[in-house]
Amino acid sequence: MPDSGATGERAVPYRSATDDSAAGPSNGPAALPTEFSFTLPRGYVDDKGALHRVGVMRLATARDELIPLKDQRVQENPAYLSVVLLGRLITRLGSLQDVHAGIVEGMFAADLAFLQRFYEKINTDGTSLATTTCPECSHEFQVDMGSRLGE
Numbered sequence: 001m002p003d004s005g006a007t008g009e010r011a012v013p014y015r016s017a018t019d020d021s022a023a024g025p026s027n028g029p030a031a032l033p034t035e036f037s038f039t040l041p042r043g044y045v046d047d048k049g050a051l052h053r054v055g056v057m058r059l060a061t062a063r064d065e066l067i068p069l070k071d072q073r074v075q076e077n078p079a080y081l082s083v084v085l086l087g088r089l090i091t092r093l094g095s096l097q098d099v100h101a102g103i104v105e106g107m108f109a110a111d112l113a114f115l116q117r118f119y120e121k122i123n124t125d126g127t128s129l130a131t132t133t134c135p136e137c138s139h140e141f142q143v144d145m146g147s148r149l150g151e
Helices: 062-070 072-076 078-089 101-105 109-125
Strands: 035-045 052-060 091-092 130-135 142-146
Touching: 035 078, 035 091, 035 109, 035 142, 052 078, 062 072, 062 109, 072 078, 078 091, 078 109, 101 142
Parallel strands: none
Antiparallel strands: 035 052, 052 091, 130 142
């Protein structure tokens, strides 16, 4: 069963109810988002057959990047680092509230690759927007990496 609203949903920075900006206007500068919504290209299928595509990933801290290095699975296979790291940073996926490395490990390869690019984009630029150029007219525009293009 697909997530409700997943089709054609445009990903935007996700703001939790605990954000300072939720308390009303302030005199200081606007807070930058620390969580970003995304839609997986394929979606995670849980053990009951439910499809989960829409999720939220938070920005990584230095601690998030260091702790997985102590994980036995990462020490035995360094390629497992992204699985453990993404398991720490994805705060929600569909109706799943507890996303962990085991969930990420069960994802389709296309979804894992998407999440790795999404992680790099939001942690490098602080946004899920990427600039691209139309190959026909050379017009430059932005696309949201968190959305499903072409839906």
